[in-house]
Amino acid sequence: xxxxxxxxxxxxxxxxxxxxxxxxxxxxxxxxxxxxxxxxxxxxxxxxxxxxxxxxxxxxxxxxxxxxxxxxxxxxxxxxxxxxxxxxxxxxxxxxxxxxxxxxxxxxxxxxxxxxxxxxxxxxxxxxxxxxxxxxxxxxxxxxxxxxxxxxxxxxxxxxxxxxxxxxxxxxxxxxx
Numbered sequence: 212x213x214x215x216x217x218x219x220x221x222x223x224x225x226x227x228x229x230x231x232x233x234x235x236x237x238x239x240x241x242x243x244x245x246x247x248x249x250x251x252x253x254x255x256x257x258x259x260x261x262x263x264x265x266x267x268x269x270x271x272x273x274x275x276x277x278x279x280x281x282x283x284x285x286x287x288x289x290x291x292x293x294x295x296x297x298x299x300x301x302x303x304x305x306x307x308x309x310x311x312x313x314x315x316x317x318x319x320x321x322x323x324x325x326x327x328x329x330x331x332x333x334x335x336x337x338x339x340x341x342x343x344x345x346x347x348x349x350x351x352x353x354x355x356x357x358x359x360x361x362x363x364x365x366x367x368x369x370x371x372x373x374x375x376x377x378x379x380x381x382x383x384x385x386x387x388x
Contacts, residue, residue: 212238217281225272232272236265239282242350246286249345251293252334260296264289279359283352287360290342297338325383332382336375339363343371344379 217238223231243264247257268275268285275284333341339361346357347368358368 214280218277221272221275221277221281224269232269235281239285240265242282243285243289246345246350246352247289247293249333249349250290250342251297252330256296257293260289260293263292267292279356283356283360286346286352287362290360294338294342328383329379332379335382336378339367340371340375340378343368344375347372348376 217235220231220235224235240261244258244261247261247264248254249257251257251260264285267288271288275281279287333344336344342361343357346352346360347354352360354365354368354372357372358365361368363371
């Protein structure tokens, strides 16, 4: 979907057209859910968080200024919801194992032990680094888009991605030994 298509649907949704908003959700839900899955670490939680992000976006659609893409804006909403939910939520190794056991076929090519090691390494990253890594390396957002989503300076996001990548590589090297 193009930015023009998004703008047209947003304008219609602002006038109360629920079908237009549903089209926006259909167009962007995979990207939002993918980010939430990587950030939250548990598919059921992530899908709930993504749904909550879209519900919040619907309620606050009048606040969307168009300075970023619609997907970036919704990812930012989802990030803040997930970050707040995470503060009181303790994920254990069993949840990581269950999440990895249910990975979709596109990610299931790696051995389960490697996927568990990656999930544990991601879980060990500080929230800001994990979010930047999930957005840029896993979901394909640019550093600029991630900076807008996370409401952080561009240089900070680049640093988070670089440090996060380093930590993941180090954790995977340790796992291989």
